[in-house]
Amino acid sequence: MPEKSMDNAMEAASGAHFSGLRLSSSSSAPSSPSSAKASSVRSFSPSAAASAASAAAGAHRQPFVIGVSGGTASGKTTVCDMIIQQLHDHRVVLVNQDSFYRGLTAEESERVQDYNFDHPDAFDTEQLLECMGKLKDGQSVNVPIYDFKNHRRCSESFRKVNASDVIILEGILVFHDQRVRDLMDMKIFVDTDADIRLARRIRRDTVERGRDVNSVLEQYGRFVKPAFDDFVLPSKKYADVIIPRGGDNHVAIDLIVQHIRTKLGQHDLCKIYSTVFVIQSTFQIRGMHTLIRDRDITTPDFVFYSDRLIRLVVEHGLGHLPFTEKQVVTPTGSVYMGVDFCKKLCGVSIVRSGESMENALRACCKGIKIGKILIHRDGDKGKQLIYQKLPNDIAERHVLLLDPVLATGYFLLPSNMR
Ligand SMILES: Nc1ncnc2c1ncn2[C@@H]1O[C@H](COP(=O)(O)OP(=O)(O)O)[C@@H](O)[C@H]1O
Numbered sequence: 001m002p003e004k005s006m007d008n009a010m011e012a013a014s015g016a017h018f019s020g021l022r023l024s025s026s027s028s029a030p031s032s033p034s035s036a037k038a039s040s041v042r043s044f045s046p047s048a049a050a051s052a053a054s055a056a057a058g059a060h061r062q063p064f065v066i067g068v069s070g071g072t073a074s075g076k077t078t079v080c081d082m083i084i085q086q087l088h089d090h091r092v093v094l095v096n097q098d099s100f101y102r103g104l105t106a107e108e109s110e111r112v113q114d115y116n117f118d119h120p121d122a123f124d125t126e127q128l129l130e131c132m133g134k135l136k137d138g139q140s141v142n143v144p145i146y147d148f149k150n151h152r153r154c155s156e157s158f159r160k161v162n163a164s165d166v167i168i169l170e171g172i173l174v175f176h177d178q179r180v181r182d183l184m185d186m187k188i189f190v191d192t193d194a195d196i197r198l199a200r201r202i203r204r205d206t207v208e209r210g211r212d213v214n215s216v217l218e219q220y221g222r223f224v225k226p227a228f229d230d231f232v233l234p235s236k237k238y239a240d241v242i243i244p245r246g247g248d249n250h251v252a253i254d255l256i257v258q259h260i261r262t263k264l265g266q267h268d269l270c271k272i273y274s275t276v277f278v279i280q281s282t283f284q285i286r287g288m289h290t291l292i293r294d295r296d297i298t299t300p301d302f303v304f305y306s307d308r309l310i311r312l313v314v315e316h317g318l319g320h321l322p323f324t325e326k327q328v329v330t331p332t333g334s335v336y337m338g339v340d341f342c343k344k345l346c347g348v349s350i351v352r353s354g355e356s357m358e359n360a361l362r363a364c365c366k367g368i369k370i371g372k373i374l375i376h377r378d379g380d381k382g383k384q385l386i387y388q389k390l391p392n393d394i395a396e397r398h399v400l401l402l403d404p405v406l407a408t409g410y411f412l413l414p415s416n417m418r
């Protein structure tokens with residue numbers, strides 16, 4: 001049985017196991033002060049534990065939403081495709097604002113040359129919001145398919161878009177409506193010269209969208225350019241990143257992809273850094289995390305459980321250090337084949353450290369040569385900052401990185417020490 005399924009099987013078989021939890025004075029841990037919270041834990045049933053675990057396992061993580069705007073034929077789709085390609089190890093979906101064109105009535109179709117496809121009212125923004133809301137909620141959606149030749153939606157077919165880690169919403173006016181902007185975690189504006197865009201548009205619309213050059217030029221002068229000046233360009237100010245030259249700008253796209261990876265990696269650092277280790281979460285560990293997060297926990301209980309978590313993190317981290325075989329002679333004269341740490345631990349970085357973390361580390365490290373303990377006291381600066389600091393810390397100097405509170409614990413070892 002693979003290691004992971006073995007762990008799951010053992011967890012399932014033992015149900016709720018709180019060997020690490022501190023029980024009240026009437027239980028098997030007489031030295032611990034009594035606690036109402038701890039005694040309520042004793043009545044925790046295996047089925048409740050199982051459903052809590054499955055709820056956590058299926059817990060929906062908010063996807064990262066990227067908006068990509070810019071004038072017609074600026075290269076929005078091309079940029080999106082490049083981002084999607086580079087994010088190959090994540091689930092990414094593309095939603096086009098074009099899919100939400102209302103579709104012309106028979107009357108409007110007769111005078112299509114007078115229809116302004118570049119005005120915000122040409123889109124069904126309510127439907128777009130509904131679809132994006134569902135996707136953000138982890139539900140799949142059926143997105144309409146728009147036919148640029150007939151200016152209508154296909155009445156029978158839809159494109160099924162599944163819930164994903166990253167949702168990219170692309171279109172000329174995706175920054176126009178504040179409600180749509182508010183869905184986005186990152187806004188990109190593709191900035192390409194107007195003459196290049198017009199040349200591309202003529203080629204594309206004549207080749208792919210069944211137009212002739214005259215109608216393209218007529219529509220461009222009458223609607224496309226004025227709407228660009230009135231709606232698209234003014235929305236550029238909302239962009240977090242402006243990409244000049246669109247898909248030709250590989251540097252900008254690489255930087256954007258790196259940023260998205262870092263953001264996604266806040267949840268899954270192991271995907272980015274091969275030397276980061278995360279302790280497998282068990283009911284015991286999650287039970288203690290639950291206790292220390294409970295605002296009603298007493299101070300002695302908080303200290304007791306957080307100290308225990310800290311020790312688990314530190315001990316697990318030390319287990320990753322390099323060692324050599326070592327023989328010792330026991331007091332009875334027999335030889336014991338043991339191990340000894342063989343390299344000097346040159347730095348320990350403790351994220352969100354407190355005194356108890358430092359003490360636990362020093363206690364656990366007795367007998368290990370520690371060069372330096374570097375303490376990060378980031379406590380109240382928040383999660384964002386801690387993770388943003390991570391890449392520098394990793395690249396430069398630290399050997400062990402421990403975070404007992406935010407997650408179960410992270411361990412970092414340079415590859416030459418493993
Ligand atoms: N960097 C580029 N160099 C040459 N042609 C490009 C470039 N980027 C896009 N195109 C072409 O221009 C047209 C419009 O590009 P597209 O990415 O679909 O723009 P948008 O989605 O902004 O309308 C397409 O035919 C595409 O192949």
Ligand SMILES: O=c1ccn([C@@H]2O[C@H](COP(=O)(O)O)[C@@H](O)[C@H]2O)c(=O)[nH]1
Pocket residue numbers: 071072073076098101117118147148149150151152171172224
């Ligand atoms: O029926 C239609 C619908 C839209 N348009 C034009 O399309 C562009 C937007 O698409 P891009 O891919 O971003 O260029 C917009 O400027 C509309 O004018 C159309 O011509 N006919």
